[in-house]
Amino acid sequence: KKDIPAVNFIIHEIHCRRNIEICPYCSDSIPKSEMKNHVESEHGQVTCKCRMKMENSLLKDHEASSCPLRPVLCQFCDIQLAFNKLQEHELYCGARTEPCGRCGRNVLVRELKEHPRVCG
Numbered sequence: 001k002k003d004i005p006a007v008n009f010i011i012h013e014i015h016c017r018r019n020i021e022i023c024p025y026c027s028d029s030i031p032k033s034e035m036k037n038h039v040e041s042e043h044g045q046v047t048c049k050c051r052m053k054m055e056n057s058l059l060k061d062h063e064a065s066s067c068p069l070r071p072v073l074c075q076f077c078d079i080q081l082a083f084n085k086l087q088e089h090e091l092y093c094g095a096r097t098e099p100c101g102r103c104g105r106n107v108l109v110r111e112l113k114e115h116p117r118v119c120g
Helices: 008-021 032-043 056-065 083-094
Strands: 018-021 029-030 045-047 053-055 071-073 080-082 097-099 107-108
Touching: 008 032, 018 032, 018 080, 029 032, 029 056, 032 056, 045 056, 053 056, 071 083
Parallel strands: none
Antiparallel strands: 018 029, 045 053, 071 080, 097 107
């Protein structure tokens, strides 16, 4: 699957047919001696902590961006919690009040960033 000089084509093709296989799952060119290891490590089925099954090669991306149990920080108090608990927590956490240092009024935590524009 790469360009090679025409002069070397026949020798190269013979070498590839003997030593290289195309992975049936991802279509990558893999040395025959490494194919079994490639299939087990990249395409073997694993189960995430959220109980979703997927290929091993997809697990890191899943855990980082789409797993409902991935850790995230609350925008108001910076505690770490599971993504599927974030919305409920932030509804509660953002509804707390804190006194404004300038005007003394109690302000909802979710409105603290914009409060200085209307303060006083």
